[in-house]
């Protein structure tokens with residue numbers, strides 16, 4: 001049994017996390033926390049180390065130094081599926097939908113990660129997995145409804161408009177029953193209407209008690225949905241605070257200007 005965690009309690013603690021790629025220091029010993037029930041955002045210019053931090057937290061790379069704690073477990077160096085089993089699930093910056101599989105089968109692939117049956121057994125509908133399959137199918141329908149993709153269930157993932165492919169990725173992540181969901185630039189490439197509906201869906205995910213760690217360049221979204229913002233620049237944390245504090249922080253504005261982004265990227269100017 002997992003111990004209950006109260007809202008506001010630290011669920012993820014990144015401690016002195018360092019990642020090197022050969023001579024390149026991608027993360028220079030960063031520390032930050034994520035608290036139960038919040039939306040925390042990790043922002044920073046391109047190349048700051050945001051995706052690298054996600055990769056280390058979710059087991060896609062082994063850090064050079066430091067510790068990562070999730071609830072009561074040390075998770076650095078565990079494999080991605082072991083970390084997902086603990087409830088830490090991520091989406092990818094680049095779209096990861098199975099283009100030739102139907103939207104529904106994309107979800108079954110996500111669901112099978114938790115179930116006892118193997119994916120091929122489910123897809124072949126072997127007798128001994130039929131009961132489980134019925135349960136998974138019901139759950140897939142429920143999740144598709146939740147993200148608003150029910151009408152697309154039979155279409156190939158690759159046939160969906162870009163914004164809906166990104167929604168499908170979130171649906172697949174939800175199928176793994178996360179308690180901490182990491183989203184890597186989920187609205188990049190979305191139009192303003194798609195972004196607005198994505199923000200509404202984030203609110204619904206949060207209302208389910210799922211804690212969210214967000215990497216995102218769309219500052220209106222970050223400032224609109226986040227309880228707390230952590231700012232990375234060149235592998236180091238340069239600021240941490242509420243959206244209001246971050247928008248008023250001169251060092252943050254300098255970091256973005258130094259990378260050629262325009263001022264609106266951070267402040268409301």
Ligand SMILES: Nc1ncnc2c1ncn2[C@@H]1O[C@H](COP(=O)(O)OP(=O)(O)O)[C@@H](O)[C@H]1O
Pocket residue numbers: 021024026044045046047048049050051052053
């Ligand atoms: N697998 C890798 N091998 C070598 N260098 C990498 C690798 N992944 C990321 N980097 C480098 O690490 C730095 C941080 O990259 P990344 O975490 O992707 O930044 P962000 O997501 O903030 O844009 C960049 O300089 C990038 O080129």
Ligand SMILES: [Mg+2]
Pocket residue numbers: 050051052093
């Ligand atoms: Mg990135």
